Amino acid sequence: MNAPARLQGLLSPVLTPFDSDRRPDPDRFVRHCRWLLQQDVGLAVFGTNSEAASLALAEKRRLLDALLEAGLPAQRMMPGTGACALPEAIELTRHAVQAGCGGVLMLPPFYYKGVSDEGLYRAFATVIDAVADPRLRIYLYHIPPVSQVPISLALIERLLKAYPGTVAGIKDSSGDWNNTAAMLQQFQPHGFDVFAGSETFLLANMRGGGAGCITATGNVNPGAIMALYKNWRSHDADAAQATLDATRAAFARFPMIPAMKAAIAWKTGRADWAFVRPPLVELTPAQQQDLQAALSAVDFQMPNASMLA
Amino acid sequence: MNAPARLQGLLSPVLTPFDSDRRPDPDRFVRHCRWLLQQDVGLAVFGTNSEAASLALAEKRRLLDALLEAGLPAQRMMPGTGACALPEAIELTRHAVQAGCGGVLMLPPFYYKGVSDEGLYRAFATVIDAVADPRLRIYLYHIPPVSQVPISLALIERLLKAYPGTVAGIKDSSGDWNNTAAMLQQFQPHGFDVFAGSETFLLANMRGGGAGCITATGNVNPGAIMALYKNWRSHDADAAQATLDATRAAFARFPMIPAMKAAIAWKTGRADWAFVRPPLVELTPAQQQDLQAALSAVDFQMPNASMLA
Numbered sequence: 001m002n003a004p005a006r007l008q009g010l011l012s013p014v015l016t017p018f019d020s021d022r023r024p025d026p027d028r029f030v031r032h033c034r035w036l037l038q039q040d041v042g043l044a045v046f047g048t049n050s051e052a053a054s055l056a057l058a059e060k061r062r063l064l065d066a067l068l069e070a071g072l073p074a075q076r077m078m079p080g081t082g083a084c085a086l087p088e089a090i091e092l093t094r095h096a097v098q099a100g101c102g103g104v105l106m107l108p109p110f111y112y113k114g115v116s117d118e119g120l121y122r123a124f125a126t127v128i129d130a131v132a133d134p135r136l137r138i139y140l141y142h143i144p145p146v147s148q149v150p151i152s153l154a155l156i157e158r159l160l161k162a163y164p165g166t167v168a169g170i171k172d173s174s175g176d177w178n179n180t181a182a183m184l185q186q187f188q189p190h191g192f193d194v195f196a197g198s199e200t201f202l203l204a205n206m207r208g209g210g211a212g213c214i215t216a217t218g219n220v221n222p223g224a225i226m227a228l229y230k231n232w233r234s235h236d237a238d239a240a241q242a243t244l245d246a247t248r249a250a251f252a253r254f255p256m257i258p259a260m261k262a263a264i265a266w267k268t269g270r271a272d273w274a275f276v277r278p279p280l281v282e283l284t285p286a287q288q289q290d291l292q293a294a295l296s297a298v299d300f301q302m303p304n305a306s307m308l309a
Numbered sequence: 310m311n312a313p314a315r316l317q318g319l320l321s322p323v324l325t326p327f328d329s330d331r332r333p334d335p336d337r338f339v340r341h342c343r344w345l346l347q348q349d350v351g352l353a354v355f356g357t358n359s360e361a362a363s364l365a366l367a368e369k370r371r372l373l374d375a376l377l378e379a380g381l382p383a384q385r386m387m388p389g390t391g392a393c394a395l396p397e398a399i400e401l402t403r404h405a406v407q408a409g410c411g412g413v414l415m416l417p418p419f420y421y422k423g424v425s426d427e428g429l430y431r432a433f434a435t436v437i438d439a440v441a442d443p444r445l446r447i448y449l450y451h452i453p454p455v456s457q458v459p460i461s462l463a464l465i466e467r468l469l470k471a472y473p474g475t476v477a478g479i480k481d482s483s484g485d486w487n488n489t490a491a492m493l494q495q496f497q498p499h500g501f502d503v504f505a506g507s508e509t510f511l512l513a514n515m516r517g518g519g520a521g522c523i524t525a526t527g528n529v530n531p532g533a534i535m536a537l538y539k540n541w542r543s544h545d546a547d548a549a550q551a552t553l554d555a556t557r558a559a560f561a562r563f564p565m566i567p568a569m570k571a572a573i574a575w576k577t578g579r580a581d582w583a584f585v586r587p588p589l590v591e592l593t594p595a596q597q598q599d600l601q602a603a604l605s606a607v608d609f610q611m612p613n614a615s616m617l618a
Contacts, residue, residue, distance in 0.1 A: 057397075059396065084393075085366075087368065088366075091365075109588045112589065115589065123587035146420065278395065279425075
C-alpha cells in the first residue's frame, strides 16, 4: 500500500455549527465540509477556529465519524488531536489514523506554561509511540498567542530527527514571519511542510517554498484564497494578496469566530449558524450590521452558500 | 437534610502519583489522601499541582471513585472540575456533587484568551444550570499566571448575585495580595469564602477574614501550615509565617510539582513517587541533591511518611 499524497494547498479549520442548546450539529457540519471540498479546501477540523477546545472528546469522535459515514474523503482531513491530557490526544489521534486521515494537527499540552523543550518533546513522543502506526503524520501546531506554549526551532529539529516522516510539518500561527521564514529555510527541504497560519502570509510562504496555508477565513472566503494559492506565480499575485488582506481585515475588526459564523448566518439565512459555545459570545445585532457593512465594502462572496443552509 | 459544613482551613491540591508507564496509581493516591486527612488537610484533588490538566476525564472519575470506595469522606473533598469543554466540566461536577463532595474548584475554560466577562459568565452559568443541584458549591479558581484567563471582581459580583450559595468562594492564585484583599472586602461578608492560593498569604488572609488556604506545599509540609492556620491569632504568628515562607522558597527554587514529588520519593524511599507526566519533567539527580540540601536547611518534616510508601 502506497502512502497517500501529502496534504498541501489550502485547508480550513472547519467551523463547528451548534444548535440552540449549543450541541454540535453533525448535519450542517457535513454540509459545510462538503462545500469546502467542492472548492478544493482541505478539512482541518477541530482547530482553534472550530472551537475544538470547547468540544468534549466524545463530541469530536462523533463529528469525525459523521464525516466518514457521509463518505467524505479522510485523506483530505487533518483533524486537530492535541490535548492537555495525553491519553485523550492518543485516543483521538489513533482514531484519526485508523480512519485514514491525511494527517493530524497537534497542539502541545497547553495548560502548564514555561515548560521545557524536553517536556514538550516527551509529550509528542509519547503520543507518537503510543499510536505506533506508520501511517501517522503529525503537523505541529505553533500558536503561541493562544496556547501560550510555543514550539521552538530546536524542538522541531529534535522531533524531525527522531521521527522522520511521522513529524510531517507545521502550522505556524505565530504571526511572526521571521519564524516562518526560519522554518522554511531549516526544515522544509527535509520533508517538513510549512503551512502559514493565515492567508496573510500565503504568498510569502509559497515564495519561500512552503506547502500552503491553513486559515480560518477559508471557511468564508475559500474561492479567492484558493485562487491565489493556484496562481501565486502570476504577475498580479501581490494585488490578489492585498485583496485577501482587506477581506480578512473586515472580519478581524470583530472576534473572528463569531464574525465568521455571523457571516454564514447572514449568507444562508440560518440564524443558528451564528451560535458559539461559551466562553465565546455571539456578535450583537449592532456588530452584525457593522460586519455586513464591512463585508459589503470588500471582495467577499460565498458562492453556493445555500449548500450550508 | 442539612447542608454539610462549609469547607475551610487548609486544603491541598493532591499530588497524583504515577507508575512507570505514567498511569495514575490509585493505591498510592488513596494513601496520600489518608495521610493528608490525618493532618486535617482537605482534599483539593485535581488541582494544578495534581497535574489534573494532564489527566483524562475518565482517569479523574476513576481516581475520585477510588477515594470514595476507600471510605474517605467526600465532604472533605474539593475536586477540580473545570475544563475547556463544558460538557466535560458538567460531567465531572455532576459526579462530584452526587458523591457528596464539599465543593468543586472550577477553572474557567482556559484555551481561548482575551475572552469577555460575558462569555465567562455564560461558561459558569452553563455548568451550574446543567448540574442543577442545590448541593453544588462552586469555588472559582483564579490563577492567571497559568490559565491566562483571569476572573474579574465584576464577574464574581455577577455570579454571586445570580447564584448565591452555589457560588461559594474562590481560590486566589494570582499572587497579587491587592486582589485578594479586594475580594475579602467585597465578597467575604456575603458568604463567599476567600482562600489564599498559597500559604505565603495565609496569615494575611486570615487577618483579613478569609477562610483558609489551598496550597501545593500542603502536600509536603502540612503540619507547619496547619499549625499557623490554627494559631494565626498567636503572638508568634509572623515568625511562623516566615518559617513557612522559607520552606516554600526551598521548593520554589525548582519546578514545584517535580520538586514536591521528589521530596516524597526521598522521604519514602519510593522512587516512583517522583514520576510526572509530560509536559513536566522529573528533577535531575543533581537537582534532587540540591533540593535535599535546601530542605535540610529549613524547617521541613514529613511525619509518618511511611504511610505514603
